[in-house]
Amino acid sequence: MKIAILDDYQQVALDYGDWDALGAEIEVCTEHIADPDELVRRLAGAEVVVAMRERTKFPAELLARLPELKLLVSTGHRNAAIDLAAAARHGIVVSSTGYLAEPTAEHTWALILAAARNLPAELASMRAGGWQTGVGTGLHGKTLGLLGLGRLGAKVASIGQAFGMRTIAWSQHLTAEKAAEHGVTAVSKEDLFARSDVLSVHLVLSDRSRGLVGAAELSAMKPSAILVNTSRGPIVDQDALLDALRGERIGRAAIDVYDTEPLPADHPFRELPNVVLTPHIGYVTREVYEVFYGDAVADIAAFQRGEPIRVMTP
Numbered sequence: 001m002k003i004a005i006l007d008d009y010q011q012v013a014l015d016y017g018d019w020d021a022l023g024a025e026i027e028v029c030t031e032h033i034a035d036p037d038e039l040v041r042r043l044a045g046a047e048v049v050v051a052m053r054e055r056t057k058f059p060a061e062l063l064a065r066l067p068e069l070k071l072l073v074s075t076g077h078r079n080a081a082i083d084l085a086a087a088a089r090h091g092i093v094v095s096s097t098g099y100l101a102e103p104t105a106e107h108t109w110a111l112i113l114a115a116a117r118n119l120p121a122e123l124a125s126m127r128a129g130g131w132q133t134g135v136g137t138g139l140h141g142k143t144l145g146l147l148g149l150g151r152l153g154a155k156v157a158s159i160g161q162a163f164g165m166r167t168i169a170w171s172q173h174l175t176a177e178k179a180a181e182h183g184v185t186a187v188s189k190e191d192l193f194a195r196s197d198v199l200s201v202h203l204v205l206s207d208r209s210r211g212l213v214g215a216a217e218l219s220a221m222k223p224s225a226i227l228v229n230t231s232r233g234p235i236v237d238q239d240a241l242l243d244a245l246r247g248e249r250i251g252r253a254a255i256d257v258y259d260t261e262p263l264p265a266d267h268p269f270r271e272l273p274n275v276v277l278t279p280h281i282g283y284v285t286r287e288v289y290e291v292f293y294g295d296a297v298a299d300i301a302a303f304q305r306g307e308p309i310r311v312m313t314p
Helices: 036-042 084-089 102-116 119-127 151-162 176-180 189-195 215-219 238-246 286-304
Strands: 002-005 025-028 048-051 071-074 093-095 143-147 166-170 198-201 226-229 252-255 275-277
Touching: 048 286, 071 286, 084 093, 093 286, 102 119, 102 151, 102 198, 102 226, 102 252, 102 275, 143 151, 143 189, 151 166, 151 198, 166 189, 189 215, 215 238, 238 252
Parallel strands: 002 025, 002 048, 048 071, 071 093, 143 166, 143 198, 198 226, 226 252, 252 275
Antiparallel strands: none
């Protein structure tokens, strides 16, 4: 059996699972392969592919070009980049792994604090031999808005409460009772954007949420507000956000996720002084990788026994 592990940017995948126990040939791809033809070439002969989250897309047309693929393992418990119906048609089993929400909640707060205290500029000044460059913003008594109050949004809310922030939230089906369970006040979508000093996005990407944060929503925000996105890039209209940041109609953005990943080297986000950028590392911790790659090995071993586990269905 040949196994291909994709998008191992840090070259650590083999350190986080007992791959030797599988008795397989393993090829690790440490760079992102965006070109479909090159991806087909690199995956030739692989019966098993391990995909890291949604870094590599597996649409129907690509799956049709991988006749030897029998098992596709996706780290995490959902993957919008895999056409599950097409995989089923081609007889490809798709298995998932476990996940930990805490690291992304922690990283959300790393971004909030970095933006509020202008850390990128201060760190750069210190490296260059300088000293203070600006004035930060305190969080106590401010309003934290959650666009989505699921498991992750609720964790972010609880940390905001520990900072002494008021917490409000909106999503399409959020009720006042559900929000109150987390000490959060449910508000209208309009109020969420108008009242938030920090607005953090915690929705699953879908047709309903794609572009949900657009020009109208951004224009309703306070000129001092911080927008944080550790969910999925396309939930926020990229062009509208660039326009708002260039016009300084919101204070800052703190972003971990993008429409195109890896973020192109010449992307305008990289040039804006009022943006804090990280390279989609909200979930990239030792603890999460132990779950991802440990479960991936278990998925493959189960498939080898003819008893696949954690199977994802259309």
